[in-house]
Amino acid sequence: MRARKDKLQGTLDLLVLRTLADGAMHGTSIADRIAQASSDVLLVEEGSLYPALHRMEEAGWVKSHWKTSENNRRARYYQITPGGRRRLEQIERRWTAHVNAVLRVLKPA
Amino acid sequence: MSSWTRVANLLRLGSLERDFDDEIGFHLEERIRRNIAGGMTPEAADAEARRQFGSVRRAKNGMRAARLPSTPLLAAAILSLAAATAYFSLHERVYDLGGNIAAPVPIGRARPEYTSAALREKIQGSVQVECIVRRDGVCSDVTIVRSLDKTFGLDDQAVRAVREWRFRPGLRGGRPVATRVNIELRFTLR
Numbered sequence: 001m002r003a004r005k006d007k008l009q010g011t012l013d014l015l016v017l018r019t020l021a022d023g024a025m026h027g028t029s030i031a032d033r034i035a036q037a038s039s040d041v042l043l044v045e046e047g048s049l050y051p052a053l054h055r056m057e058e059a060g061w062v063k064s065h066w067k068t069s070e071n072n073r074r075a076r077y078y079q080i081t082p083g084g085r086r087r088l089e090q091i092e093r094r095w096t097a098h099v100n101a102v103l104r105v106l107k108p109a
Numbered sequence: 110m111s112s113w114t115r116v117a118n119l120l121r122l123g124s125l126e127r128d129f130d131d132e133i134g135f136h137l138e139e140r141i142r143r144n145i146a147g148g149m150t151p152e153a154a155d156a157e158a159r160r161q162f163g164s165v166r167r168a169k170n171g172m173r174a175a176r177l178p179s180t181p182l183l184a185a186a187i188l189s190l191a192a193a194t195a196y197f198s199l200h201e202r203v204y205d206l207g208g209n210i211a212a213p214v215p216i217g218r219a220r221p222e223y224t225s226a227a228l229r230e231k232i233q234g235s236v237q238v239e240c241i242v243r244r245d246g247v248c249s250d251v252t253i254v255r256s257l258d259k260t261f262g263l264d265d266q267a268v269r270a271v272r273e274w275r276f277r278p279g280l281r282g283g284r285p286v287a288t289r290v291n292i293e294l295r296f297t298l299r
Contacts, residue, residue, distance in 0.1 A: 045163045
């Protein structure tokens with residue numbers, strides 16, 4: 001159960017950090033980007049995105065600031081930190097290895 | 110960021126909660142706006158935004174959990190704060206007399222009383238004690254420097270008397286400070 005929760009949390013971290021690697025944005029845009037990039041396969045329950053963002057900020061992987069949005073509302077923007085980029089590389093490597101291993105089982109050479 | 114930043118977050122709990130509300134509020138409005146731009150009616154856009162978001166209460170609980178210390182850390186923080194407070198109130202700096210320290214002045218002296226056993230033994234003389242006159246003018250940490258009588262109770266009587274003495278505290282630069290003083294208590298038979 002614990003391992004499963006960690007894996008899910010790791011996925012969300014990966015998706016969020018990868019999205020933020022392209023530039024700062026607020027939560028709504030992060031959710032949209034993830035949905036678009038995955039052709040709506042990965043739909044984040046948007047309410048769970050925010051605890052993850054706050055957790056990642058406490059971990060030092062992202063930092064946030066309040067800014068006026070495109071349509072003149074006060075919004076919290078997140079951006080990735082150098083520590084976040086290192087973390088992204090690390091999770092990305094782990095995921096690629098994991099996915100490749102699964103693929104090798106599905107399609108033996 | 111260390112877990113101690115989470116303890117610091119406790120001190121701005123109010124603004125933290127407002128930020129959570131503002132952030133979720135912005136999200137829902139922005140999602141409704143985007144849903145409408147995608148062709149939904151305002152009612153449908155609103156319902157869809159809330160469905161996509163899920164439970165607001167759960168989200169806020171999660172944000173709090175991310176920002177605030179876990180129960181063990183909180184307990185540790187409170188304990189160390191209490192320990193530090195106790196340490197500094199018990200260990201206020203104590204000055205020795207001399208130099209730029211004005212000595213405390215006794216304003217209420219209790220006479221040491223004889224015990225019946227010491228009276229019977231006709232013991233006379235003096236006990237010298239050392240104590241700390243705290244800033245509130247009360248003696249604490251009374252110890253015997255020169256003993257007169259351990260057997261019939263006069264040493265104890267001297268300590269008991271000094272604990273009742275009251276002082277105008279010692280001064281350093283005009284401010285009351287704790288000072289270490291020596292007091293001699295005489296036992297004389299009449």
